[in-house]
Amino acid sequence: MAKRNGSAAGKKPAAATTQPILNVDGVTLQYKTKEHLITATYRVGFDVYPADRFVLLGPSGCGKSTVLKGIAGYMKPVEGSIRLKGREISEPGPDRVMVFQEFDQLLPWKTVKQNIIFALHNGGKTDTAAEAEDIAMEYITKVKLTGFEDTYPHMLSGGMKQRVAIARGMAMEPDVLLMDEPFAALDALTRLQMQKELLQLWEDTHFTVLFVTHSIEEALIVGSRILVMSPHPGQVKAELNAHHLNHDNVGDKKFVKVQQHIHDMLFADRILEDEIQAADRT
Amino acid sequence: MSNVPNVLVRSEFEADEIGKAETGDVARKLTLFERISDMNSVRKLSILVLVIVAWEIYTRLSGVSELILPKFSATAEALYQAVMSEQLLAMVWNSMTVLVTGYAIGLAIATLLTTAATMSRFGNDVLSTLTAMLNPLPAIALLPLALLWFGLGADAIIFTLLHSVIWPVALNAHVGFMSVSETQRMVGRNYGLKGLVYVGKLLIPAAFPQILMGLKIGWAYAWRTLIAAELVFGGSISDTSEGASGGLGWFIFANQMDLQIAHVFAGLFTVILVGVFVENVIFNAIENRTVRRWGMQAR
Numbered sequence: 001m002a003k004r005n006g007s008a009a010g011k012k013p014a015a016a017t018t019q020p021i022l023n024v025d026g027v028t029l030q031y032k033t034k035e036h037l038i039t040a041t042y043r044v045g046f047d048v049y050p051a052d053r054f055v056l057l058g059p060s061g062c063g064k065s066t067v068l069k070g071i072a073g074y075m076k077p078v079e080g081s082i083r084l085k086g087r088e089i090s091e092p093g094p095d096r097v098m099v100f101q102e103f104d105q106l107l108p109w110k111t112v113k114q115n116i117i118f119a120l121h122n123g124g125k126t127d128t129a130a131e132a133e134d135i136a137m138e139y140i141t142k143v144k145l146t147g148f149e150d151t152y153p154h155m156l157s158g159g160m161k162q163r164v165a166i167a168r169g170m171a172m173e174p175d176v177l178l179m180d181e182p183f184a185a186l187d188a189l190t191r192l193q194m195q196k197e198l199l200q201l202w203e204d205t206h207f208t209v210l211f212v213t214h215s216i217e218e219a220l221i222v223g224s225r226i227l228v229m230s231p232h233p234g235q236v237k238a239e240l241n242a243h244h245l246n247h248d249n250v251g252d253k254k255f256v257k258v259q260q261h262i263h264d265m266l267f268a269d270r271i272l273e274d275e276i277q278a279a280d281r282t
Numbered sequence: 283m284s285n286v287p288n289v290l291v292r293s294e295f296e297a298d299e300i301g302k303a304e305t306g307d308v309a310r311k312l313t314l315f316e317r318i319s320d321m322n323s324v325r326k327l328s329i330l331v332l333v334i335v336a337w338e339i340y341t342r343l344s345g346v347s348e349l350i351l352p353k354f355s356a357t358a359e360a361l362y363q364a365v366m367s368e369q370l371l372a373m374v375w376n377s378m379t380v381l382v383t384g385y386a387i388g389l390a391i392a393t394l395l396t397t398a399a400t401m402s403r404f405g406n407d408v409l410s411t412l413t414a415m416l417n418p419l420p421a422i423a424l425l426p427l428a429l430l431w432f433g434l435g436a437d438a439i440i441f442t443l444l445h446s447v448i449w450p451v452a453l454n455a456h457v458g459f460m461s462v463s464e465t466q467r468m469v470g471r472n473y474g475l476k477g478l479v480y481v482g483k484l485l486i487p488a489a490f491p492q493i494l495m496g497l498k499i500g501w502a503y504a505w506r507t508l509i510a511a512e513l514v515f516g517g518s519i520s521d522t523s524e525g526a527s528g529g530l531g532w533f534i535f536a537n538q539m540d541l542q543i544a545h546v547f548a549g550l551f552t553v554i555l556v557g558v559f560v561e562n563v564i565f566n567a568i569e570n571r572t573v574r575r576w577g578m579q580a581r
Contacts, residue, residue, distance in 0.1 A: 074468060092471040102465040108576040109487040122473040122483070154577025172473075 019086075020047035021208055022071065022176055026080035029066050040066035041234035043080065046227050048176065051206040055223030055242070057213060059266055063234025064212045068180050071210065072098045084175055094123030097169040101181040103161045106153040106168075112140065113149040116168045123172055139167040142201060159190040166198070170207065177209040183218070195221055196247060216262050220245045220255060228265055237265055323562075352544040360544035361551060370533060374552060377529035380436050381508050384443025388500065391444065392451035399452075400459050400481060413453050421446035421507040425514060439511045446503035454496025458489025491573045498565055502557070509534075509553055530556075 026043045041063035048054045056064040069075045071082055073092040082089045084096065097119075099105070106115050116136035119125075126132040140149050143163040153161055162182055169177050183191040195218065202209070213219050219226050224243035229236060240258065249255040318324055334354050340346075341353040348356065364370035395412075398405030421442045428438035462485055470484035486493065512531020528536070534549035573579040 072468075072472065074471070092468070092474075094472065094474050096472075098468065098472050100465050100468070102463070104463050105465050105469050107466065107469070107484075107487070108578050109490070109572070118483075119473050122475055122479075124474065152576055 018050060021050050021052075021085060022048040022210070023083045023086075024048075024067070024071070024080075025083075027067070027070060027077045027082060028079035029063065029070050029075055030078050031066070031075065039233040041070075041229075044229070044234060044236055045080070046236065046239065048208060048210060050208055053202060053209050053211060053222060053224040053243075055211045055213060055219040055226045056229060057216065057219040057223075057226050057262070058229035058234065058237075059214060059231055061234075062229040062231040064214075064229055065180050066234065068098070068178050068210065068212050071176075072096055072178055094119070094125065094172055095175045096178055097123075097172045097174040098178045098180065099162075099165045099169045099182045101184050103153075103158055103185065105165050106161055108153050111150050111152055112145060112156070112164050113137070115153070115164060116140070116171050119168045119172055125172055135171050139171040140164075142170070142204070143167040143197070157190075158186050159194060162186065162194060163197070166201075170201065170205075173207075175208065177207055179209060179211045181212050181214070184213070191218075192247075198222060199246065216259050216266075217250065219262075220258060221247055221250065226262070228262055230266070238262075349541060349543050352547055356544040357547040357551060360542070361548035364533070364545060364548050368533075370530075370548075370552065373528060373530050373533050374556065377508060377512065377531070378556075380439055380529065381443065381504055383436075384440040384508075385447055385501065385504055387440065388444045388447025388504070389451060389497075392448045392455065392496075392500075395448070395452045396455040396459065397478075397481065399456050400485065406456075409452060409456060413449050416445065417449040417453065419445070421503065422510045422514075425511055439508065442507055442511055443504050446507040447500040450499040450503060451493075451496040454499065455489065455493045458492025458496075459485050461492070462488040490576075491578050494565070494569065494573060498561070501560060501565075505553075505557055505560075 029041045117132045120132045226240045228238040338354040399409035428441045432438040509531040512529045537545035
């Protein structure tokens with residue numbers, strides 16, 4: 001335990017004795033396309049504890065985004081249960097705020113500040129306009145966008161838009177913040193910057209976050225615990241610890257070891273898939 | 283692989299300090315001419331001036347009959363006279379009153395239809411079927427029927443206006459609602475928006491570019507229909523302001539009967555002016571304050 005760095009050291013052992021905040025149990029999710037009924041995940045289960053930076057990692061098609069949609073309440077599981085603080089999730093709600101990959105998640109007809117106030121007001125977080133304004137400005141400062149509060153989203157860069165989305169999500173102080181590949185559409189340098197800032201924000205308030213990514217490196221840097229998923233249909237392959245890894249470890253021995261381990265796990269599937277495809281073609 | 287063939291290996295360098303002195307202006311003020319020629323209104327106005335000049339020169343040089351094509355100067359004079367002593371403005375006012383009444387009722391019905399279409403599949407079917415059936419039908423073709431039902435009066439015109447407003451507005455609004463991105467829908471639901479609040483706070487602003495498009499098309503259809511209907515109905519309708527009877531369409535029709543061709547042109551010119559004013563001043567102002575400011579439509 002002594003090896004854990006930063007404030008995670010004080011938080012983690014305590015978490016082990018508390019109840020999980022989010023409980024996903026044997027969840028099968030299906031959706032329909034025009035021609036098929038697709039099983040996106042099959043009996044996926046995991047527990048998220050308070051202050052976890054829980055990462056869902058896997059190749060495309062492993063249903064990680066679908067799991068997040070299930071938790072957000074946009075999809076109902078056909079089997080199993082998703083419980084937040086012991087209560088079954090039935091519909092979307094402001095206790096689970098989602099940050100999307102797409103830049104158009106900000107409402108273009110509202111300024112940066114108005115976007116946050118819109119969330120606070122409609123999510124029933126604040127009663128008075130002054131209170132909402134204060135909270136909005138506090139989080140705008142936190143994501144380093146002071147001076148841009150009255151700017152419309154179309155004037156912002158991609159990274160800035162994602163910062164606003166994160167500020168909007170955090171301002172709601174949800175039980176769990178759901179992030180669906182939030183940095184995937186950013187350039188590499190901005191992505192690095194955003195990962196660092198997210199970790200700094202986490203150091204401040206130790207919010208619980210569920211983070212979906214297909215980048216092993218990002219998972220290891222951002223996450224404290226990683227759920228590795230395999231595709232077609234999405235199933236749980238492994239659950240690993242990554243609380244001891246961050247940007248400073250990139251490239252060093254223990255980082256590369258875990259990275260390689262996950263890579264092998266995912267790559268095993270990849271080879272199989274290629275073989276199947278090759279067999280199909282002949 | 284250290285010696286890659288076909289690549290000229292050069293020495294590397296790093297700048298110690300980047301001087302600012304020799305880079306020149308990083309940002310330069312545009313010249314007056316550049317700024318003026320960037321203004322839309324200036325460019326469009328100069329085209330209008332060109333047309334007027336060509337018109338005046340042609341009528342003067344060709345000696346074409348005043349009964350066929352009056353000079354621009356004669357038209358302008360007729361317009362001045364009509365405004366000053368023939369109550370043209372009151373007639374425009376009469377037309378606008380009928381138009382605004384029809385437009386407002388049309389919008390209300392279109393809103394109902396679109397809301398129903400968004401809320402239920404039955405509503406959706408009703409709207410798409412009715413639109414497919416009625417949208418291609420020219421409003422003016424309903425005029426004989428409107429005469430029969432409502433008699434000779436403003437009611438009949440308003441009925442035909444409704445027809446020309448409802449379908450384009452409802453159709454565009456519905457298409458707008460359907461094309462709101464899935465992400466924005468999910469964001470709205472995430473923060474607990476439901477039912478009519480969801481429509482009002484999320485769908486309407488998100489679909490505003492298309493809604494505005496529908497409003498513009500509806501307006502243009504209504505304006506044309508109104509003038510056409512007035513040409514047919516004449517002066518017996520819409521005595522809303524003292525003294526002047528009839529609307530702008532009647533003004534054109536009556537002057538044509540009297541062979542006052544310059545006045546006919548003045549009337550047509552007024553129709554254009556009103557159209558341009560609504561399009562370029564009113565709708566433009568709305569666009570500037572909404573969709574352009576939000577970056578949802580190019581400038």
